[in-house]
Amino acid sequence: xxxxxxxxxxxxxxxxxxxxxxxxxxxxxxxxxxxxxxxxxxxxxxxxxxxxxxxxxxxxxxxxxxxxxxxxxxxxxxxxxxxxxxxxxxxxxxxxxxxxxxxxxxxxxxxxxxxxxxxxxxxxxxxxxxxxxxxxxxxxxxxxxxxxxxxxxxxxxxxxxxxxxxxxxxx
Amino acid sequence: xxxxxxxxxxxxxxxxxxxxxxxxxxxxxxxxxxxxxxxxxxxxxxxxxxxxxxxxxxxxxxxxxxxxxxxxxxxxxxxxxxxxxxxxxxxxxxxxxxxxxxxxxxxxxxxxxxxxxxxxxxxxxxxxxxxxxxxxxxxxxxxxxxxxxxxxxxxxxxxxxxxxxxxxxxxxxxxxxxxxxxxxxxxxxxxxxxxxxxxxxxxxxxxxxxxxxxxxxxxxxxxxxxxxxxxxxxxxxxxxxxxxxxxxxxxxxxxxxxxxxxxxxxxxxxxxxxxxxxxxxxxxxxxxxxxxxxxxxxxxxxxxxxxxxxxxxxxxxxxxxxxxxxxxxxxxxxxxxxxxxxxxxxxxxxxxxxxxxxxxxxxxxxxxxxxxxxxxxxxxxxxxxxxxxxxxxxxxxxxxxxxxxxxxxxxxxxxxxxxxxxxxxxxxxxxxxxxxxxxxx
Numbered sequence: 001x002x003x004x005x006x007x008x009x010x011x012x013x014x015x016x017x018x019x020x021x022x023x024x025x026x027x028x029x030x031x032x033x034x035x036x037x038x039x040x041x042x043x044x045x046x047x048x049x050x051x052x053x054x055x056x057x058x059x060x061x062x063x064x065x066x067x068x069x070x071x072x073x074x075x076x077x078x079x080x081x082x083x084x085x086x087x088x089x090x091x092x093x094x095x096x097x098x099x100x101x102x103x104x105x106x107x108x109x110x111x112x113x114x115x116x117x118x119x120x121x122x123x124x125x126x127x128x129x130x131x132x133x134x135x136x137x138x139x140x141x142x143x144x145x146x147x148x149x150x151x152x153x154x155x156x157x158x159x160x161x162x163x164x165x166x167x168x169x170x171x
Numbered sequence: 172x173x174x175x176x177x178x179x180x181x182x183x184x185x186x187x188x189x190x191x192x193x194x195x196x197x198x199x200x201x202x203x204x205x206x207x208x209x210x211x212x213x214x215x216x217x218x219x220x221x222x223x224x225x226x227x228x229x230x231x232x233x234x235x236x237x238x239x240x241x242x243x244x245x246x247x248x249x250x251x252x253x254x255x256x257x258x259x260x261x262x263x264x265x266x267x268x269x270x271x272x273x274x275x276x277x278x279x280x281x282x283x284x285x286x287x288x289x290x291x292x293x294x295x296x297x298x299x300x301x302x303x304x305x306x307x308x309x310x311x312x313x314x315x316x317x318x319x320x321x322x323x324x325x326x327x328x329x330x331x332x333x334x335x336x337x338x339x340x341x342x343x344x345x346x347x348x349x350x351x352x353x354x355x356x357x358x359x360x361x362x363x364x365x366x367x368x369x370x371x372x373x374x375x376x377x378x379x380x381x382x383x384x385x386x387x388x389x390x391x392x393x394x395x396x397x398x399x400x401x402x403x404x405x406x407x408x409x410x411x412x413x414x415x416x417x418x419x420x421x422x423x424x425x426x427x428x429x430x431x432x433x434x435x436x437x438x439x440x441x442x443x444x445x446x447x448x449x450x451x452x453x454x455x456x457x458x459x460x461x462x463x464x465x466x467x468x469x470x471x472x473x474x475x476x477x478x479x480x481x482x483x484x485x486x487x488x489x490x491x492x493x494x495x496x497x498x499x500x501x502x503x504x505x506x507x508x509x510x511x512x513x514x515x516x517x518x519x520x521x522x523x524x525x526x527x528x529x530x531x532x533x534x535x536x537x538x539x540x541x542x543x544x545x546x547x548x549x550x551x552x553x554x555x556x557x558x559x560x561x562x563x564x565x566x567x568x569x570x571x572x573x574x575x576x577x578x579x580x581x582x583x584x585x586x587x588x589x590x591x592x593x594x595x596x597x598x599x600x601x602x603x604x605x606x607x608x609x610x611x612x
Contacts (some may be wrong), residue, residue, distance in 0.1 A: 038420040040402055042382045110515040110536055110559050112430040113493050116449040116470040119427045141426050142406050
């Protein structure tokens with residue numbers, strides 16, 4: 001009787017540890033731990049950002065000025081560098097805010113390669129800002145590849161418009 | 172629906188081969204064998220007539236509907252040429268062999284004759300479907316269904332066509348497979364959907380809507396899971412859907428999570444930017460990266476694997492423009508197989524012998540197939556628009572891809588031989604990034 005009880009306990013412990021292991025596997029998922037789903041967390045992030053940008057007003061709009069790139073290039077033009085220098089000034093003025101750089105490509109390449117390429121463009125701007133003394137912890141990047149064209153057309157002008165970094169002030 | 176009997180399947184391979192060894196030399200080569208080798212050069216085409224259905228007791232409407240469904244299914248099979256019955260003078264007095272005068276069909280070089288016979292019964296009635304080999308007058312495929320309902324007609328058509336394709340080619344997987352793809356959602360979002368290649372079973376898998384973009388879906392080799400990239404406001408995440416419910420979302424130590432792809436053993440490979448540039452990593456069972464599978468001097472992205480044999484292909488721009496490389500499932504330095512231009516989107520055939528990929532020609536992409544044994548590249552799509560993201564069917568015969576040839580992006584199916592593309596119905600709106608997998612068994 002005692003033995004069977006011990007066996008039961010051992011099985012229970014084993015089951016619990018297996019269950020724990022199962023949870024550990026999902027660790028790192030933004031939906032885990034906090035009990036909220038990824039969607040809820042994303043919604044909360046976006047709302048907090050929206051409030052911050054409202055508070056920032058004109059500075060937020062100035063930070064959002066895009067930079068554009070030449071074909072197959074992540075090099076920053078003189079104009080782009082000027083644009084980023086101004087952003088660095090604003091970021092120094094508002095030490096509490098962070099900046100997200102979104103890299104985008106034109107429609108000619110293919111989606112997956114462009115997702116990797118868009119990251120290069122985002123990193124180019126982030127690196128330039130870091131070189132101007134903005135802490136790396138205040139800069140992050142997201143590549144949209146060619147998934148968010150400003151102009152879905154197939155003209156050279158449309159392509160040029162789409163090869164860009166966008167910027168979002170965040171908390 | 173009760174499957175009454177499998178009437179008589181005499182489509183035995185040896186019998187067929189024997190039958191055609193005896194064929195007269197007058198028959199043209201293009202139709203000299205009913206056993207179509209879809210893995211071969213792919214020039215052969217068989218002629219098929221679907222006879223008018225026999226129906227009494229007011230069953231003409233469902234009979235015509237089923238005939239139309241079968242006709243639409245057969246249009247997907249490029250080795251079949253559908254010939255209207257009116258163009259052949261042969262007499263079909265009934266649905267069974269003894270009621271058919273096969274001779275005129277033979278003279279008109281018809282290889283396969285399909286008949287349907289409806290009899291009164293429960294619901295819409297009972298139906299028998301037969302596919303005859305005209306030459307031998309034997310039944311290749313026979314199926315009977317009792318008390319069929321209107322909702323069952325598409326399934327009946329699919330099952331009959333699957334068995335017919337199986338009898339003719341040895342493979343019927345087309346009707347037993349599913350395609351995952353991306354559709355734009357509300358706002359700037361995108362979500363993953365699945366559909367069978369016939370357009371049936373359209374199903375929405377993710378519901379991120381304006382919150383995120385779920386892109387680059389990839390089926391596991393057993394058809395039970397889909398991995399995808401989820402682009403959120405703070406970076407990319409890895410999504411894993413396990414056949415039902417909401418997908419799990421995993422955060423990886425990289426803002427870039429690009430082109431996740433299953434290995435045959437169920438592991439996932441994905442391109443991550445861990446050390447300043449994009450390399451391909453193998454994820455562990457907790458979906459976290461270990462050592463890189465492929466690391467190079469440029470961007471390494473888009474891994475694809477053979478179902479057997481351990482071959483792997485991927486894209487690298489280490490030498491400038493992106494090109495296709497092959498290596499083994501163990502990774503390491505790859506061998507470059509495309510020689511010039513912009514070559515991306517590799518999809519390895521299940522046997523590891525071919526790679527479907529896209530090549531940039533002018534401002535657009537076209538689908539090519541490379542034979543790895545010879546290094547020969549064959550263009551399989553042409554015409555207007557841009558063709559992207561080719562994906563081999565599990566049987567290695569068909570290739571799905573997205574195309575702007577008819578305006579907005581839609582999913583089309585061609586073959587490794589470049590058969591005329593057929594659009595897959597995916598509902599309203601754009602559809603792109605197809606990944607072809609088997610139906611989960």
